[in-house]
Amino acid sequence: MFFFKIKSYKQKRNRFSKVEIDLGGLMEKPSMEWIDKLFLCMTDFYQERWTRQFDRWLPEPLFKAQWQSALQGLTHDEIRGVLLLLRQAAKSPAALPPSHLEFYNFAKGTAKPFIANQKIPANRGNSAIARRCLDEINAKLRNKKIGCST
Secondary structure (H helix, E strand, O other), X not given: OXXXXXXXXXXXXXXXXXXXXXXXXXXXXXXXXXXXXXXXXHHHHHOHHHHHHHHHOOOHHHHHHHHHHHOOOOOHHHHHHHHHHHHHHOOOOOOOOOOHHHHHHHHHOOOOOOOOOOOOOOOOOOHHHHHHHHHHHHHHHHHOOOOOOO
């Protein structure tokens, strides 16, 4: 994380005094090397769901520049933490890759990615349970009168 100060001069009674303002640890833009690594991770996690957006919206270099600007103010640990979360979230086939603003919010903790529960119920695919349920539905349909009641 980088700290920097803005120096300005204030005129007071025909004299200039130096005023320093500390902006509290804002980080510079991440290097393009970090953005390249981030894009490789996102490609690994989301595969085609990540790469198909380059052709549609923006060319990849502009897309990377947009992400680089949006991730200003994040620490490397925050970026790593989000990547660990997104690795889990991307396991669901319905998961979509985040936008640069969503990624920033995930890193700052103001939002959380949806991580689908991957556990398959024990009774899924059991033919005996399916047969019993179909028999119950058929019995209800046989007892129900079809038509308008007046």
